[in-house]
Amino acid sequence: MPIGHEAHLQHISKRFNNELKNLRDHMLVMGGMVEKQVQQALTSLLTVDSELASDVKSNDKEVNKLELIIDEECTNVIALQQPAASDLRLVITITKMVNDLERIGDEAKKIAKSTLQLSDHGLAPLGLAEVRVIGNHVRKMLNDSLDAFTRFDTALAYEVIKEDEDVDAEYRSAMRALVTNMMEDARNISSILQIMWVLRSLERVGDHSRNLCQHIIYMVEGRDVRHSSLKETEEVIHHNP
Amino acid sequence: MPIGHEAHLQHISKRFNNELKNLRDHMLVMGGMVEKQVQQALTSLLTVDSELASDVKSNDKEVNKLELIIDEECTNVIALQQPAASDLRLVITITKMVNDLERIGDEAKKIAKSTLQLSDHGLAPLGLAEVRVIGNHVRKMLNDSLDAFTRFDTALAYEVIKEDEDVDAEYRSAMRALVTNMMEDARNISSILQIMWVLRSLERVGDHSRNLCQHIIYMVEGRDVRHSSLKETEEVIHHNP
Numbered sequence: 001m002p003i004g005h006e007a008h009l010q011h012i013s014k015r016f017n018n019e020l021k022n023l024r025d026h027m028l029v030m031g032g033m034v035e036k037q038v039q040q041a042l043t044s045l046l047t048v049d050s051e052l053a054s055d056v057k058s059n060d061k062e063v064n065k066l067e068l069i070i071d072e073e074c075t076n077v078i079a080l081q082q083p084a085a086s087d088l089r090l091v092i093t094i095t096k097m098v099n100d101l102e103r104i105g106d107e108a109k110k111i112a113k114s115t116l117q118l119s120d121h122g123l124a125p126l127g128l129a130e131v132r133v134i135g136n137h138v139r140k141m142l143n144d145s146l147d148a149f150t151r152f153d154t155a156l157a158y159e160v161i162k163e164d165e166d167v168d169a170e171y172r173s174a175m176r177a178l179v180t181n182m183m184e185d186a187r188n189i190s191s192i193l194q195i196m197w198v199l200r201s202l203e204r205v206g207d208h209s210r211n212l213c214q215h216i217i218y219m220v221e222g223r224d225v226r227h228s229s230l231k232e233t234e235e236v237i238h239h240n241p
Numbered sequence: 242m243p244i245g246h247e248a249h250l251q252h253i254s255k256r257f258n259n260e261l262k263n264l265r266d267h268m269l270v271m272g273g274m275v276e277k278q279v280q281q282a283l284t285s286l287l288t289v290d291s292e293l294a295s296d297v298k299s300n301d302k303e304v305n306k307l308e309l310i311i312d313e314e315c316t317n318v319i320a321l322q323q324p325a326a327s328d329l330r331l332v333i334t335i336t337k338m339v340n341d342l343e344r345i346g347d348e349a350k351k352i353a354k355s356t357l358q359l360s361d362h363g364l365a366p367l368g369l370a371e372v373r374v375i376g377n378h379v380r381k382m383l384n385d386s387l388d389a390f391t392r393f394d395t396a397l398a399y400e401v402i403k404e405d406e407d408v409d410a411e412y413r414s415a416m417r418a419l420v421t422n423m424m425e426d427a428r429n430i431s432s433i434l435q436i437m438w439v440l441r442s443l444e445r446v447g448d449h450s451r452n453l454c455q456h457i458i459y460m461v462e463g464r465d466v467r468h469s470s471l472k473e474t475e476e477v478i479h480h481n482p
Contacts, residue, residue: 064468072465075333082323092316095333099340179431186427190420224313227305 019077020090024149026073027094027101030066031146034101037063037108038142038205042135044112045198046128050119056112063105070098086222093219097149100208100215104142107201107208114194114201126181126188127195130174134202137167141209148213154220154237157213162230167206174199260318261331265390267314268335268342271307272387275342278304278349279383279446283376285353286439287369291360297353304346311339327463334460338390341449341456345383348442348449355435355442367422367429368436371415375443378408382450389454395461395478398454403471408447415440 037056044053074095077083083091141160148156175196182192214226217237225233278297285294315336318324324332382401389397416437423433455467458478466474 061468068465068468075329078319078333079325079329084320088316088320092319092336095336096340099337179434182423182430183427186424189423189430193420224309227302227309 019081020087023070023073023077023091023094026070027098028146028150030063030070030098030101033063033066034105035142037105038139041108041111044115046132048119050116053112053115057109060105060109063102067098067102071095089219089222093215096215097212100211104205104208107204110201111198114198118191118194121190126192127174127178131195131198134167134170134174134199137170138202138205138209141206145209145212148216152220154217157216158233158237160213161210161233164206164210167203171199171203260322261328264311264314264318264332264335267311268339269387269391271304271311271339271342274304274307275346276383278346279380282349282352285356287373289360291357294353294356298350301346301350304343308339308343312336330460330463334456337456338453341452345446345449348445351442352439355439359432359435362431367433368415368419372436372439375408375411375415375440378411379443379446379450382447386450386453389457393461395458398457399474399478401454402451402474405447405451408444412440412444
């Protein structure tokens, strides 16, 4: 049976001494940190700001710490409160989302490392327009994922899942263009490779945002839509058989 | 408090009607499937066998299905049996390991896709020696991870975690050589890029095998060693403070 936001909040306040609410809040704090990491990693690359890139690298440790803390909180809630049905789904969803958030943080760190490499070797302007476009696209997907979680909004979650296919198409087209550039001028190979790694990281951020939204649909609907087609996923959120 | 293999088996047979044992067995079946996927993906690449590569691609669906099934089994065990302490750790560890196994399966599928690309465009012999060496290395890590899980063997798990650093070094050195090759002969760029993606996938298989072993140490010792240094991890398995 699908659950609503209100039902959850009511339940939370009565039974679990705000523990479930704390879990949700902590996950959203981590989500906000990860969003900032992705944004700053992109800015560091596009403005060749190696100081900002170093900040992103070192802030990744904080993201990792939060993953461990929230994961432990989830285990404790399961062990001590023995939540059932939709509460258990909420806790399990949070452990899974935290894992994807941590991996998004890793991708931000990889982008920051590419910034440092490029600022050492001289920046190639090739591919930066694509980085900006795809970067903004996946940042929006991540932001929408966190909104969808906050509002138990499966329709928004579904939109994000659908958008991941657009990002994949943008990624493939950007990569093809860069391969052509490489062949035309072999002197740019090193820097173009760095931009390729960055695009790959951004594409991964899109994948993880899609994962976040699949977890949200599981939380609300109790149906696991990982590895489902778009059509199957749409049927789940519209409660068709 | 650390748990031993015997204590677990005893407990399992008495209380949970073999449910925990089934979970472990199912995860090991999935582990075996994923091992085979990685092995066949590598063979398909090294022998330019596009039929085998197509098999790997389609078998990935079976791996994905197993992930969903085992994950649901884990949720049911938590909801219905309300396991505590080390039993809960076992179940939570299995959900996490299943996630890493599924991602290893994804990397095998990506390697199979590269085989298909390369057999379409003509295979470049460059980099295949490195693929073979690193491929065998990460296959051994994956195999050892599953053994470490079967035997609750934290010393073996620690060895795998340590080996991931060797794989990372091998990967970096192979990538440097390939960049040089690219610069020397721009005609090989497309096929060398494919081999780079394959090496990246293999390096990811190593990372996921390391993750599996970190989960195993958590299961046995109750201490989360993700994001810990090698030295800290070693202290945990030797029960130093």
